[in-house]
Structures are given as C-alpha cells and as structure tokens.
Amino acid sequence: MSGPSRLTIAVAAIGMLISAAAGAQEYPTKPITLIVPWPAGGSTDLTMRAIAESASKVLGQPITIDNKAGGGGTVGPATMAASAKPDGYTIAQMPITVFRLPLMQEVSWDPAKDFSYIVHLTGYTFGVTTSAESPFKTWKDVVDFAKQNPGKVTYATPGAGTSLHIGMEQIAALAGIKLTQVPFKGGAETNAAVLGQHTMLQADSTGWRPLVDAGKLRLLMVWTSARSPNFPNVPTLKELGYPMVYDSPFGIAGPKGMDPKIVAKLHDAFKKALEDPAVIATLAKFDMVPNYKSTEDYKKFVVEVTNSERKTVEALGLAKKTN
Amino acid sequence: MNDPENVKLRLNNSELWGGLIGLALGVFVVWSGLKLKLGTINDPGSGYVLFYTGILMCAFAATIIIGAITEGSPTFAARWKDARWTKPLVIIAGLTVFSLALDRLGFLLSTIPLMLLLLRAIDPVRWSLAIPIALLSPLGVWWVLKRLLLIQLPSGIFEIG
Amino acid sequence: MDTLYNVAQGLGVALLPINLLYCFIGVFIGTLVGVLPGIGPISAMSLLLPVTLSGTPESGIIMMAGIYYGSMYGGSTTAILVNIPGEAASVVTCIDGHQMAKQGRAGPALGMAALGSFIAGTFALVALMLIAPSLASVAIAFGPAEYFSLMVLGLVVLTFLTQGSMAKALLMACIGIVLGLIGLDSITAQPRLTFGRLELIDGIGLVPVVMGLFGIAEVLINTEQVIKRDVINARITQLLPSKADWKASAGPVARGTVLGFLLGILPGGGAVISSFASYALEKRLSRTPERFGHGAIEGVAGPEAANNAAAGGAFIPLMTLGIPPNVVMALLLGAFVIHGLQPGPLMITQNPGLFWGIVASMYIGNLMLLVLNLPLIGMWVQLLKLPYNVLFPLIILFTIIGVYCSSNNVFDVYVMIAFGVIGYFMRKLGYEPAPLVLAFVLGPMLENNLRKSLILSQGDLTTFVQRPISAVCLALAVALLVAPLLPALRKKREIVALDEGV
Numbered sequence A: 001m002s003g004p005s006r007l008t009i010a011v012a013a014i015g016m017l018i019s020a021a022a023g024a025q026e027y028p029t030k031p032i033t034l035i036v037p038w039p040a041g042g043s044t045d046l047t048m049r050a051i052a053e054s055a056s057k058v059l060g061q062p063i064t065i066d067n068k069a070g071g072g073g074t075v076g077p078a079t080m081a082a083s084a085k086p087d088g089y090t091i092a093q094m095p096i097t098v099f100r101l102p103l104m105q106e107v108s109w110d111p112a113k114d115f116s117y118i119v120h121l122t123g124y125t126f127g128v129t130t131s132a133e134s135p136f137k138t139w140k141d142v143v144d145f146a147k148q149n150p151g152k153v154t155y156a157t158p159g160a161g162t163s164l165h166i167g168m169e170q171i172a173a174l175a176g177i178k179l180t181q182v183p184f185k186g187g188a189e190t191n192a193a194v195l196g197q198h199t200m201l202q203a204d205s206t207g208w209r210p211l212v213d214a215g216k217l218r219l220l221m222v223w224t225s226a227r228s229p230n231f232p233n234v235p236t237l238k239e240l241g242y243p244m245v246y247d248s249p250f251g252i253a254g255p256k257g258m259d260p261k262i263v264a265k266l267h268d269a270f271k272k273a274l275e276d277p278a279v280i281a282t283l284a285k286f287d288m289v290p291n292y293k294s295t296e297d298y299k300k301f302v303v304e305v306t307n308s309e310r311k312t313v314e315a316l317g318l319a320k321k322t323n
Numbered sequence B: 001m002n003d004p005e006n007v008k009l010r011l012n013n014s015e016l017w018g019g020l021i022g023l024a025l026g027v028f029v030v031w032s033g034l035k036l037k038l039g040t041i042n043d044p045g046s047g048y049v050l051f052y053t054g055i056l057m058c059a060f061a062a063t064i065i066i067g068a069i070t071e072g073s074p075t076f077a078a079r080w081k082d083a084r085w086t087k088p089l090v091i092i093a094g095l096t097v098f099s100l101a102l103d104r105l106g107f108l109l110s111t112i113p114l115m116l117l118l119l120r121a122i123d124p125v126r127w128s129l130a131i132p133i134a135l136l137s138p139l140g141v142w143w144v145l146k147r148l149l150l151i152q153l154p155s156g157i158f159e160i161g
Numbered sequence C: 001m002d003t004l005y006n007v008a009q010g011l012g013v014a015l016l017p018i019n020l021l022y023c024f025i026g027v028f029i030g031t032l033v034g035v036l037p038g039i040g041p042i043s044a045m046s047l048l049l050p051v052t053l054s055g056t057p058e059s060g061i062i063m064m065a066g067i068y069y070g071s072m073y074g075g076s077t078t079a080i081l082v083n084i085p086g087e088a089a090s091v092v093t094c095i096d097g098h099q100m101a102k103q104g105r106a107g108p109a110l111g112m113a114a115l116g117s118f119i120a121g122t123f124a125l126v127a128l129m130l131i132a133p134s135l136a137s138v139a140i141a142f143g144p145a146e147y148f149s150l151m152v153l154g155l156v157v158l159t160f161l162t163q164g165s166m167a168k169a170l171l172m173a174c175i176g177i178v179l180g181l182i183g184l185d186s187i188t189a190q191p192r193l194t195f196g197r198l199e200l201i202d203g204i205g206l207v208p209v210v211m212g213l214f215g216i217a218e219v220l221i222n223t224e225q226v227i228k229r230d231v232i233n234a235r236i237t238q239l240l241p242s243k244a245d246w247k248a249s250a251g252p253v254a255r256g257t258v259l260g261f262l263l264g265i266l267p268g269g270g271a272v273i274s275s276f277a278s279y280a281l282e283k284r285l286s287r288t289p290e291r292f293g294h295g296a297i298e299g300v301a302g303p304e305a306a307n308n309a310a311a312g313g314a315f316i317p318l319m320t321l322g323i324p325p326n327v328v329m330a331l332l333l334g335a336f337v338i339h340g341l342q343p344g345p346l347m348i349t350q351n352p353g354l355f356w357g358i359v360a361s362m363y364i365g366n367l368m369l370l371v372l373n374l375p376l377i378g379m380w381v382q383l384l385k386l387p388y389n390v391l392f393p394l395i396i397l398f399t400i401i402g403v404y405c406s407s408n409n410v411f412d413v414y415v416m417i418a419f420g421v422i423g424y425f426m427r428k429l430g431y432e433p434a435p436l437v438l439a440f441v442l443g444p445m446l447e448n449n450l451r452k453s454l455i456l457s458q459g460d461l462t463t464f465v466q467r468p469i470s471a472v473c474l475a476l477a478v479a480l481l482v483a484p485l486l487p488a489l490r491k492k493r494e495i496v497a498l499d500e501g502v
Helices: A003-023 A043-059 A075-083 A097-104 A139-148 A163-175 A187-195 A206-213 A260-275 A277-285 A295-315 B014-035 B048-071 B086-105 B107-121 B127-148 C002-014 C017-035 C041-052 C057-082 C088-102 C106-141 C144-161 C166-181 C198-202 C206-223 C229-233 C243-265 C270-285 C298-313 C315-321 C327-338 C352-383 C388-407 C410-428 C433-456 C468-485 C487-500
Strands: A032-036 A063-067 A090-094 A115-122 A126-131 A154-157 A180-183 A201-205 A217-222 A250-255 A290-293
Touching: A032 A043, A032 A075, A043 A063, A043 A187, A043 A201, A043 A206, A043 A260, A043 A277, A043 C327, A063 C327, A075 A090, A075 A250, A075 C198, A090 A115, A097 A163, A097 A295, A115 A260, A115 A295, A126 A163, A126 A187, A126 A206, A139 A163, A139 A217, A154 A163, A154 A187, A163 A180, A163 A201, A163 A295, A180 C433, A187 A201, A187 A206, A187 A217, A187 C106, A187 C315, A201 A206, A206 A217, A250 A260, A260 A277, A260 A290, A260 A295, A277 A290, A277 C327, A290 A295, B014 B048, B014 C166, B048 C166, B048 C433, B086 B107, B086 C206, B086 C410, B107 B127, B107 C388, B127 C388, C002 C017, C002 C106, C002 C352, C017 C041, C017 C057, C017 C352, C041 C057, C041 C327, C057 C088, C057 C106, C057 C298, C057 C327, C057 C352, C088 C106, C088 C206, C088 C270, C088 C298, C088 C433, C106 C243, C106 C298, C106 C315, C106 C352, C144 C166, C144 C270, C144 C433, C144 C468, C166 C433, C206 C388, C206 C410, C206 C433, C243 C270, C243 C298, C243 C315, C270 C298, C270 C433, C298 C315, C315 C327, C388 C410, C410 C433
Parallel strands: A032 A063, A032 A090, A154 A180, A154 A201
Antiparallel strands: A090 A250, A115 A250, A115 A290, A126 A201, A126 A217
C-alpha cells in the first residue's frame, strides 16, 4: 500500500475521463445524470449510487446522482418525462409509485407512454419500526393500542401512495384499525421522525438497519415472503396473519423516444453493474437482492404491475374518481 | 404639492405602484391557492399555504399603499434622477437578445458579440482592448469547461463550441 | 483521557503523507469551486467521487470533506468582491462585505471572512470531538412542528436584514415563499404555479435567482451611475483586518460560532439560517445598528463564522445517527457506503481510526485553507483595480456560465436575466433581495412541515405552543416582531430608511 501508486491511479482516472471525452464521438460523451427521486442518504439513494458508480466504469463517463425527492418518488421521473431530452444523458430510478399514483389522482405523466424503460434492477425489504423507547414491543401491542385509540397511531412513510402507505392501509383494513399516515420525503427523514418519536411508527425500506442494529429502533415486522437472515427474530406479514408480500421492485428509465442503441448501451452497463460484487455487497447491506429484467421483460412487467396495482387501489377505495 | 421628492395621490407616486403590483400578485396567489384546493386543517391541500401567504401579501401590499398615499413618496423621475437610465436598458436588451440566441447560435457565437456590446456601449473601452477581451475571455472559459471540467456548453445549429 | 488518546490516534492517520496530499487536493478544489459561482461543492464532489475510490476509505473521505469545507471558504470571495453569492449561505456576506469592498476595504473583509471561518471551523471541530455523541439527540428533537416554528423564526429574523420598511421586507419574504413553492407539490405531486411550462415543473433554481437578484442587478445599478469605481480604488491601503477590526469582530465571531454549530446539527437549512440569524443578532446587539448594510465588519465576521461552524456541526447527525443533514453530507454518506462503511450509532466505536482520522484531518485542512487563502487576498483585491467598464462584462459572463453550469439548462439563463431586471427595479424602489432569497430557501420546508404537523396533530394548532422547542421559537419570533413597533426603535428605522430613499 505505497502512496504514489494510489496517486497514479487517481491521475490515470482523471486522464481516462479527459481522453474519453476528447476522443469518442459516440454516446456517452459527457456525464450522465441519474435522477434518484428520494432524498440523499436513504437506502435507494445509497444503493443507486453504488450501482451508478459501477455502471459509470462500464460507460466511461461519470454518472452524477440528482436527488429530486417528493411526491412519493414521482417528482423526479415526472420532471424527467416533462423536461428532459431523450438523449440518454438524463435517466431516472422508477419507483412503483410512478405506476400507482396515476390510478389514484390526476398526474402530469402517463406511465405507459412517457418513458423509455431500460432495465429492471432490484426490490426492497420493507419493515415497520418504532423507537426503542416506545411502549410497543410487538405488532400486537400496536393493534391493541389502535383499537382503543382510533387514528391516534401515526406512521411515517416516504410519501403518499408509496407501497408503504398502501401496505399499511391494507394491514389496517385487515386488522380493523385506523392509522394516520404522515408523508415524508424518504428514509433519511422518516428515520429522524421515528427516532425523535414525532411519529409512533416508521414504515420504510431498510434505511433503518444501522439504527436497528444499534438498538435505537425496534423492528416490528418485515414485508418479505420469508424472514430476513439479518433479523431472524422478526416476523413477516404472513406470520402475523396478513397474507401479503411487498417488495416494490424498481428499475430505471429515460424520457420517451430514446434511441434503442442508447437504451441497449445503458442496459448493458447497468446489467454489468448488477453483477459487480461491490454492488451486490452494498445491496446486501440493505437486504436487497438483484432482480434483473431485460428491457423487453421490464416493459411487460410494467403492464402487469399496473394491472395488479389497479386492483389493490380500487379495493382500498383510493382509486381516482372518474367522472 | 409638486415636490418631486414627495408626492401623494399621484400617478407618478413610485411607492404606490410598488404596492399595487404587490397587491395584484397577492390576489393572484390567493386565487391560485383556491384553485389548487385548500384541503382541511387535518390534512391541508396543495393550495393551503399559497392561499394564506397570498392573504399576507395583500395585507403587506395594502400597508405599503396606505403609507404611499398618506405619507407620500418620491416620483419615478426623482428615483431615476442623475441616473443614466439608458445604460441598464441597453444591457437588458443585449441580454435578452443573447438569451434568445444562446440555444440557436451556441455559446461562443452568442457570447462574443454580447461581450463586444457590453464593452463598447456602456463606457466604451478602446477597440484595441475590447476585441481581445471579447474574444479571449469566452474562448478561455469555454476551453476550461469543455476540456478540463467536461461541462458541455450549448453548441447551437452550427455546432461551433 | 480517552479523547486525548483518540485525538492522537486520529492525528496519526491524518498525518500520513498520502492523506495530507488528499486533504490538500480536496481543500484546493474546494476553494476553486467555491470561488466559481454556480459550480458548487455538490457537482464537484459527485464528479470526483469515482477518483476517491482508488484509495483507502480514509483518504477518499478526507478529500471529499476537504472539498466541502474548502468551498465554504471560497464562497465568500465573489460575494465580497462583486456581490455574487456563490451559495445561499453567502447571501448575507454580500450585504456588508460588498459595501466594504466598495469603500476600498475588500482586504479586511476577505481577511476577516477567512480568519473568522478558520476560528469557527477549529472551535466547531473541538466541539465535534468532545460532545458529538451527546448532541445527536438535538438533531432528532426537531419534528415537523419544531421545524415549522424554526422556519417562522428564521423568516422573522430576516426583517432585521433590511434597512428600509418592514412591510416591504415582509412582502418580499412572502414572494420568496411563493417562488419557492413553484413546481410539483412535495406531498401530492401536483404541479403548482407552473403555467404549463415544463421547465417550471422542477421549480425555479436558487442559483439563477440569486445571481440575477444580486449579480446582474448590481451591474445594472452600477452602470447607470457616472461615478467610476477606479476613483475608490485609490484608497485600498490595508490588506488585512486592523486592530480595530479585530476588536469589533471578536464578539460576532464567538457568537456566530456557537450559533452556527448548534443550528448546523439540524437536518435541513441549518447553515443558511445560522448565517442569517448571526447577522440579525449582531445588528440587534450593536450600539450602532445603522452601520449595518453600509460596510460593518461585524456583518461579515459573524455570518462567516456561523456558516463554517455549521459545516462542522453538520457532521454530528451524519457520524452519530447516519442521518445526513444536507445534500453535501449525503454525498459523504454515499462515499462511506461505497467504501463499505455504514455511518450510524455504531461507527465511532467500530471504526475509531476512521472517525478520528477524519476529524483530525479537518483540523489540518482548516490550517491549509488559511495558508492557501491569505496570500490570495492580495490577488483578489488587485482584481478590483480593473476599470469597471472592463470588469462588468466579465462579471456578466461569469454569472451566465455559473448559472448554465449549475443545471445545464438554457432556461435558467432566462430566469437569471428576468430576476436581474426584477432585482434592478426592486432596488430602485427600495425593496431588498435578501429577505426574498431566505424565504425562497425556507418556504418549501415551512410549507411541508406545517402540513405534516397539522396531519400529526389532527388539525390542532395548539401543537405549536405545547411543544417546548416550538414554543420558544415562536415566542422569540413574536418578540422580534413586536420590538420594532416600540416607538424608540421605530425612530431609528425611519432615519435609516430615509438615507436609503435617495
């Protein structure tokens, strides 16, 4: 581990970037912006940074992350659909809310038409936590308390219409209780909200893990099909009597009308990134498993998801009123 | 009553106009807030904060208008006394033309004429200095950004820059 | 004793030649991007993140941290010299710093900004070492209701930034809030006030607004006057702050440090609010508040110290809870994770070498920055000797480039020019831009937190006074609002207002 060697690598890296920009006329010739529609520091942000980092090595151009949070992760893709050129230099992470929110309210985008889907990447492990100081020791405590005090139990989600919101409402409906949702912008914010006991519960993806490990938060349940190997003592939704699994799979897409050649290039780069051991290790830190789907499969998958979401949303009475 | 430093209910009362513009903006914001739905106090909607901010704007603008009428204010002419008002106008016009040209002509072809205009039209710099500055400064910046920082500036239809 | 041992261990890591080199590269790049308006630490850090991956985690993170606080130093330079704040936190520095430059005191202003930053940065680091773990609870004590009240306090504080009429300042603040809300609603994703323009879906950028209202408007105001800047330049005599300057600045720097450090801990907007709050505090405490806005060195020293201390405070929630308080910190978090580390409550105990190494490297980095920046002051002051008719086209050129680079979007250049024109008329009619900019930054947070706290309290407005932190913020805000209505103070305001009215 001698000093100069690392410096040489650094200089070489800069040199590579410059020569790549000067020489090649082929895409990509400049840094690519990847919109992550969640605040910086949450589980999506951190894993997307790791994936982008690895993909940028394949593409030979840096990928810069642009955190455009809000609207349950739809503000970023909606902005891209509305204003970005389909030149491959602006792409976005596509959370499931992009397909779900149009079923619930008037929105500015059409998930079937406004995007060029590139590649499907992975899904989340969701869980419900509470502060370690809270009186809730198990999920049953929450249900009992909520039965006595309808609407008094508050939970922080990363946004209205997210899988966390929909999932919690489904659980509440099955348990016969009423909970109050407080929409935040993402994991970094919900962590702070539940730690400070501003909300009683937090429903979010694994961004809470270091805090649970440190004993500051208590994990009440996970929404995966089987127990998480990292938290073998925490029950799944199914075990608690709610026959559901939520993992909100996601991929990336660009604005509509992208050149198929560029789509293929991005697809290959991100596919390689998913195979990178460093990326797999980062994903594992957040209990996420690679779930690769090619461009074609991803397109089919979008149709399937939209259909199944429509059923759920209608069942909960959250569907958009058609007049 | 004709002191240009202090007029009351006159059309050239500058404070009055400032207040009126504020009031108009306030009314517009209130209206936009209403259109976006206020929601309920349990679950405020998208227009909630806009609506109340708009009301506050109207209140502050009204204070300014009342002050302008009762206490008086300088006229527009007094505010622009001793000012070479044509100079900012030239710059604004130049910048407007520039902004329209930037996307079409590209960074270099639109910036160099803008620099020449700014250097010559306000307090003229002699040509022997103005031309090198107008040419070299955009070129230098363009080179640093494009080659060292990899930031692409608009190149326009002629693909120059 | 533990702390001493840890510091020694940290210094051992930080003083490795390779880490010293990375630290220097970091602060050097930071200074550069800080000086170039528009190219902030965020874009520099995201572009350089890959480069840092080749080294050890320590080296990479030391370099990233160097860029961050280096840019905090550089940001004040353009604010003082040409009235262009590189970032929201240096808006306050413009107010008195640029006036000082106009009076030929750019040297002392720059010097005080650098030295004040150094002192504040050093104290913040000492505090970070000694009390970081115990302060973590501060960051999470703030829920939606507390944030809302803090934002209200922040907005009220801004009325002290103005010399003229209170009604005008408040009107500007409201306009700032409304401008900040343009774009998709952060809760329901509905487009607001976008007039069907696609570019507005994303909201208006801070950089074009600030560059227009300050940079371009300043040029327009200057060019309409016949008096040339060259005449003033003859008076540049000293390059560094004098004894009198030091005496005036000691208090502001000390108070700014404490204020900045505490507010910096809060996720979201801490650094910006602290610089504004420090300015308001100094103006309030000063025996001669009328000097503020006309080149008072206290108005540069306090906010600059606050700004840098906040940069230190911001490390607390990141290192102790894994909660990044701003985008720059989140980028650092990303760097940690890519290097295989997970910041959180366990990081200090699991990786003491890394934690203390980074803290120690920040001491060294601060020292490097001072050595780097003091000689530069002479060079910056020379820049002002350029005749104004040569200087102002260059200023315009750099604002255009800065704005374009911040978003790669020509629309932002239009926005900047529009705000330049608006800013020109605002100044002519005695409306000041600083309240608008602060409200523009705080507005969206104010709205979001108000709505969340109302959902949480089920529409019960008393939540804002029942929660102690929130109640204190609101009480302070009310006290500040009522004070100027007292007759004695009111007189003072009017005298100043008259001076401005010309």
